[in-house]
Amino acid sequence: MPGEDGVVVDLRQVAAVSGVSLSTASRALSGSGRVSDTTRQRVRRVAEDLGYRPNALARGLRTSHSRLVGLVVTNLVNASFHTIAEVVHNRLKVAGYHLVLCITGGDAEEERAYVETLRDHNVDGVMVVGSDPAAIEQLRRTGIPTVHLARQPRNPAGDCVLGADLEGAREATRHLLGLSHRRIALVAGPSTVTSGYERFAGYRLALDEAGVPCRDELIFQGPLEPASGAEAVARLLALPGRRRPTAVLVTNHEAAFGLLPALRERRVRIPDDLSVLCYEDADLLRWWDPAITVMNNNAARMGELAVNILLERIAAKADADAAAWTEYRVGAQLVVRDSCVVAKS
Numbered sequence: 001m002p003g004e005d006g007v008v009v010d011l012r013q014v015a016a017v018s019g020v021s022l023s024t025a026s027r028a029l030s031g032s033g034r035v036s037d038t039t040r041q042r043v044r045r046v047a048e049d050l051g052y053r054p055n056a057l058a059r060g061l062r063t064s065h066s067r068l069v070g071l072v073v074t075n076l077v078n079a080s081f082h083t084i085a086e087v088v089h090n091r092l093k094v095a096g097y098h099l100v101l102c103i104t105g106g107d108a109e110e111e112r113a114y115v116e117t118l119r120d121h122n123v124d125g126v127m128v129v130g131s132d133p134a135a136i137e138q139l140r141r142t143g144i145p146t147v148h149l150a151r152q153p154r155n156p157a158g159d160c161v162l163g164a165d166l167e168g169a170r171e172a173t174r175h176l177l178g179l180s181h182r183r184i185a186l187v188a189g190p191s192t193v194t195s196g197y198e199r200f201a202g203y204r205l206a207l208d209e210a211g212v213p214c215r216d217e218l219i220f221q222g223p224l225e226p227a228s229g230a231e232a233v234a235r236l237l238a239l240p241g242r243r244r245p246t247a248v249l250v251t252n253h254e255a256a257f258g259l260l261p262a263l264r265e266r267r268v269r270i271p272d273d274l275s276v277l278c279y280e281d282a283d284l285l286r287w288w289d290p291a292i293t294v295m296n297n298n299a300a301r302m303g304e305l306a307v308n309i310l311l312e313r314i315a316a317k318a319d320a321d322a323a324a325w326t327e328y329r330v331g332a333q334l335v336v337r338d339s340c341v342v343a344k345s
Contacts, residue, residue: 003339009053018046033126069097069310070118072128073149074106074224079255079282080299081129084149087303088127097124108132108225115139125310131193145313147306149192152327158313160327161306163297165195168332169202169251172277172295175334176247177210180343181275185218185245187232189252196221199251199279218245221252228252229259237266246343247275253282259290275340279332290338295330305330 015025020039028035028043035043071088073081074237089099100123102114111128115135118126124144128135131153146158164234176184179238186203189196200221207214216341221229232255236245250256256278270276270290276295278285284293305328 012227013044014043014047014050014052017050018043031145047307056152059225061222065124066122067097068100068118068121068123070100070102070114070123070126070128072102072104072111072114072118072126072130074104074129075254076103077226077257078280079284080150080223080253080280080302083299083329084303087300091304091307092299095307104130108135110134111337112138119144125314127306127310145310147310147313149302149306151308156325159309159325161302161309161326162194162329164329164331165198165251165297166202166280168206168295168297169199169249170206171202171332171334172249172251172279173203173206174210175293175336176275176340177206177212179275181245181247181341182212182343183215183218183243183245183247184212185236185248187229187234187248187250187252187255188221189224189255190221193224195251203249203251212217217243222255224252224254226254226256226258229255229257230262231258233259233262233266233268237268245274247277250275251279253278256280256282256292257284260284260292269339271340275343277340281333281335286337288339292339293337294335294337299332302330 011025012022015022018025020043023037024035025043028040029047069092071085073085076082076085085122086100088106092099100118100121102321104110104114111130111132112135115126115138119138119142123144126139127147128261129149129151131151133154136153136155136157148156148158148160150162152160152162173184180308186200188200191197204214217239220232222231229250229252236248250259261273268274277295279295280299281296282292285294
């Protein structure tokens, strides 16, 4: 490894300067009890003077433990993924692990490449927000302890920690119905991801229960990105006055960051002109004027649970066999703020 002057220092140099064999130097630096205290202190002092740092990857290959854990997420625009990453990082640090964060941008090829890189670096476990079949198959074949977060692939490689998305969207829609809204728009994510189709299902279920028709013109499903929110606003405001929504439920979290500015630019007053309820909390939603009512999906709890499960799997060296994985659901809570009022018509 490179020393302070940029010169690469390897274990052989440490052994030579210390006057011991290569194997003795290795044992001294690893804390082995088979080396005397005097020798251990001398070798460590020489290693420090030379600027030697042990190769963590090589050590991991020898011990079958790299102390590395991968977290694969689609983006950090999503405040929930940002929260999960912070929680996971802090928990792993306390447990003696280092986090390797991989951001795919929702690209399946990137997801596969990152999974392959994590495998090559002998990670002890992986938490993944993604559903590319080839990437999941890689994890399944290698037997790396895996926890799927937020999305459940068709054939999971390990346990799944998901939000109670259907129930949460159902409760959010019921809240708007309880405020006498009957033209409730939905801005949702794609039906190819778990949150997309489950939140859509919860919205429809609540409307059906209330005997309110589900109008296609009030439903917008788009990519998980802010631009989807701006596009949804343009489409909804293009409707004739009596067909426009009086409320909108934004279950595509990323879209909220485009929808709110777009409403402001078009001088749509919240909640006087349009009640707004967003799924998943974020600083922007708390600080917006008015503060936005949300269905909080408890992202921090999801991160905590995922780490607990993964560390248990790593400790038990359990196979990530399809027959052994378990599905966990984390409930959501409605947080009422100032963005929703009783419908005027």
